Amino acid sequence: KAGVTQTPRYLIKTRGQQVTLSCSPISGHRSVSWYQQTPGQGLQFLFEYFSETQRNKGNFPGRFSGRQFSNSRSEMNVSTLELGDSALYLCASSLEGTAGGIQYFGAGTRLSVL
Amino acid sequence: AQSVTQLDSHVSVSEGTPVLLRCNYSSSYSPSLFWYVQHPNKGLQLLLKYTSAATLVKGINGFEAEFKKSETSFHLTKPSAHMSDAAEYFCVVSDLAGANNLFFGTGTRLTVIP
Numbered sequence: 001k002a003g004v005t006q007t008p009r010y011l012i013k014t015r016g017q018q019v020t021l022s023c024s025p026i027s028g029h030r031s032v033s034w035y036q037q038t039p040g041q042g043l044q045f046l047f048e049y050f051s052e053t054q055r056n057k058g059n060f061p062g063r064f065s066g067r068q069f070s071n072s073r074s075e076m077n078v079s080t081l082e083l084g085d086s087a088l089y090l091c092a093s094s095l096e097g098t099a100g101g102i103q104y105f106g107a108g109t110r111l112s113v114l
Numbered sequence: 115a116q117s118v119t120q121l122d123s124h125v126s127v128s129e130g131t132p133v134l135l136r137c138n139y140s141s142s143y144s145p146s147l148f149w150y151v152q153h154p155n156k157g158l159q160l161l162l163k164y165t166s167a168a169t170l171v172k173g174i175n176g177f178e179a180e181f182k183k184s185e186t187s188f189h190l191t192k193p194s195a196h197m198s199d200a201a202e203y204f205c206v207v208s209d210l211a212g213a214n215n216l217f218f219g220t221g222t223r224l225t226v227i228p
Contacts, residue, residue, distance in 0.1 A: 043218035056215055090157060103216060105157040
């Protein structure tokens with residue numbers, strides 16, 4: 001079974017632009033979560049989608065948004081990019097998204113904002 | 115609220131010697147706890163998970179962790195370090211208030227000296 005796939009692996013953008021990241025979960029998994037990893041703040045939860053609905057959200061500004069499609073694939077969008085948005089963005093999928101369930105992570109998308 | 119504290123940001127061991135990575139947790143509930151490993155430029159891989167079935171949890175690659183409620187600890191150990199164990203290790207607690215988001219520790223970088 002294929003793992004979690006994130007595309008693209010690397011992105012370079014400039015301040016003020018917007019960006020869309022994609023995540024394909026493990027087949028059969030219905031929950032997709034997104035995390036931001038930076039040297040200063042570590043790994044932080046962005047949001048979680050389950051059955052095309054955002055079910056939980058972390059403490060990030062509204063410039064960060066996402067969506068999930070009927071096939072469980074998810075996209076994350078960041079508008080009006082700032083230098084501080086440079087980070088590794090990780091996507092994780094889980095079967096049902098129950099608390100305490102195992103989340104499987106993709107390799108991430110490394111975003112650099114210049 | 116849930117949180118984890120990893121007591122060492124960096125641990126260095128010689129190949130063939132034991133590994134101990136320390137983690138303390140804080141949780142209002144009986145928590146689900148995880149250890150994940152991240153190799154350079156890779157996503158996070160689950161090492162093991164504690165869910166109250168047994169206090170000593172065995173994971174992949176010879177790692178194990180012991181849940182000690184009285185000490186609120188969940189330390190990760192391995193009897194004999196291998197060069198391939200060099201990576202970043204994260205202690206993680208799951209939000210058991212119904213939401214499927216994870217709270218990560220700040221990570222411990224393990225260096226294995228040949």
